[in-house]
Amino acid sequence: MGLSVAGKVDSGFIIMGTPIVVMPEASTAMVKSITTVDDKSVDYSVAGEQCILILGGIDQTKIHKGNVICEPHSKVRTTLKFKARVLVFNIDIPITKGFPIDLHYQTVSEPAVISRLISTHNKSNGQVLKSKPRCLTKNQVALIEIKCERAICLDLFKDSKSLGRVTCRYGGNTIAAGMVIEIT
Numbered sequence: 082m083g084l085s086v087a088g089k090v091d092s093g094f095i096i097m098g099t100p101i102v103v104m105p106e107a108s109t110a111m112v113k114s115i116t117t118v119d120d121k122s123v124d125y126s127v128a129g130e131q132c133i134l135i136l137g138g139i140d141q142t143k144i145h146k147g148n149v150i151c152e153p154h155s156k157v158r159t160t161l162k163f164k165a166r167v168l169v170f171n172i173d174i175p176i177t178k179g180f181p182i183d184l185h186y187q188t189v190s191e192p193a194v195i196s197r198l199i200s201t202h203n204k205s206n207g208q209v210l211k212s213k214p215r216c217l218t219k220n221q222v223a224l225i226e227i228k229c230e231r232a233i234c235l236d237l238f239k240d241s242k243s244l245g246r247v248t249c250r251y252g253g254n255t256i257a258a259g260m261v262i263e264i265t
Contacts, residue, residue, distance in 0.1 A: 090129065090130050091149075091244065093128060093152075095132070097115050098112060098113075101151065102150070103150055104151055105234050107156070109153070110138050112136060113136065114134070146189060157244065163226070163235055164227075167249065169220065169221045170219065171220070177216045180195040182194065184229060184250075185250060187244070191229050192229075196227065196228040197226035198214050200214070200224045201223045235261050237262065237263070247259060247260070
């Protein structure tokens with residue numbers, strides 16, 4: 082039969098019978114069938130549509146929440162470390178280098194660490210106010226580097242708005258949110 086997965090087509094399209102790659106594991110599979118959320122069988126699905134895929138030739142242990150399905154010749158980037166421009170929200174304690182966070186992107190939550198505080202920026206014009214700040218406090222815009230415990234699928238915000246947005250949480254509270262500007 083096959084393995085059933087559900088999600089939203091973020092960009093492009095997916096056609097029944099085509100080979101795909103599941104990232105970040107880079108496992109290959111074949112799209113055996115496509116069903117819409119109202120149980121209509123279709124031959125293809127386009128960007129913006131929710132669909133259910135039946136995949137053949139893949140082990141279900143290779144599929145996890147947050148995986149991204151791609152064409153074999155245009156895989157999404159995977160990374161352990163990236164830079165993001167974030168807005169720090171109303172926080173009780175300052176954010177410092179080595180600060181542990183729960184990184185949220187799409188439907189996934191991953192443990193991560195803020196590995197570098199690169200600079201703070203003016204909210205209105207983006208001009209650098211301070212390089213290598215010691216800490217970040219509420220309402221600051223900053224460029225930070227985040228290091229994850231395992232590889233995640235991300236893209237630059239300018240290339241993919243949905244794969245380029247991140248939220249940082251700590252102790253059940255959202256402490257910052259922003260966009261991916263560099264993948265290292």
